[in-house]
């Protein structure tokens with residue numbers, strides 16, 4: 511079945527993100543003439559006769575064989591993600607971290623080295639420095655967006671340059687052109703974890719980055735109701751990664767893939783509101799007398815504002831800020847006074863979520879370690895959902911006033 515539409519219209523123009531989010535990767539006529547894609551709860555797939563099996567083995571037949579190697583629902587989601595990201599192939603995993611692990615294990619061997627910007631997702635850094643180290647892979651961490659330090663860390667054993675962009679919770683934005691050029695100069699492959707950006711806001715492959723990784727748990731799924739991860743690139747580059755996924759079995763489940771497919775239908779609409787809300791909240795906070803500092807790449811005060819404006823369509827729903835003259839308790843009072851966002855980890859869902867990084871991702875750091883990585887007692891991370899912007903800013907206003915009165 512290859513009747514899924516091309517990403518281009520009859521004039522060769524690429525369809526927009528919403529048209530792709532709704533239609534890309536899906537067969538035009540589906541099983542049972544259903545409008546929606548069916549969920550295939552199949553552990554195994556059968557062959558009509560021995561010749562059909564021989565045809566499949568000799569790769570004459572694009573079809574499924576066994577659940578660990580692929581599922582029709584998975585292929586629909588993979589084609590859609592590849593189309594949205596401007597790649598030619600994608601691989602879906604059970605979680606974002608499964609995608610990171612599956613990718614790194616496929617690409618690296620003992621003696622290889624990788625260079626990371628130090629604001630990468632903390633579990634990715636932990637996987638590299640604590641676990642891959644046991645298998646002889648060496649990780650160098652350099653300060654985020656310090657391209658000279660990254661270049662200086664490259665040597666003939668370097669196999670991968672890795673960064674997140676924008677980073678979490680500091681919202682640093684990588685100059686993708688520079689990052690990709692570094693890889694090309696030394697013949698080293700590059701990977702961007704673009705979970706916070708999504709293909710709506712930036713498409714790293716267009717800048718020459720080799721691989722884009724997503725935790726689909728966040729904006730792509732978008733409803734705080736599933737975990738998934740994906741890597742997008744070309745079929746050729748992903749071939750060994752696909753093979754290892756089939757060995758490791760770190761695949762998603764059929765019902766989950768359907769939820770992701772369903773979530774993706776409204777991808778552009780949700781991203782537009784996340785961007786609008788992030789910008790409105792960041793601007794509101796940057797004018798508020800109780801706020802010391804706001805981290806948001808859509809503000810001119812952000813150190814990477816120019817890079818962000820040049821490369822990003824919008825700046826997402828995540829806003830980090832510091833409350834003026836507040837210790838952790840006074841900061842917690844602001845968090846606790848909010849009525850719309852709930853306290854919790856994660857980001858990118860339709861519901862707003864709020865947290866103090868010192869208690870969420872960094873609770874096992876010493877105060878000195880937190881200081882060193884720029885995590886402060888008066889810091890709040892807010893993931894704006896798709897609620898109405900005036901309600902989110904009014905809620906922040908009342909929380910900042912109310913908690914100040916109680917001090």
Ligand SMILES: *Cc1c(COP(=O)(O)O)cnc(C)c1O
Pocket residue numbers: 605606607608631674678703705706725726727728737738739
């Ligand atoms: C959440 C997240 C991950 C991990 O994804 P899971 O789906 O939770 O495994 C990786 N990178 C970034 C930037 C994330 O925000």
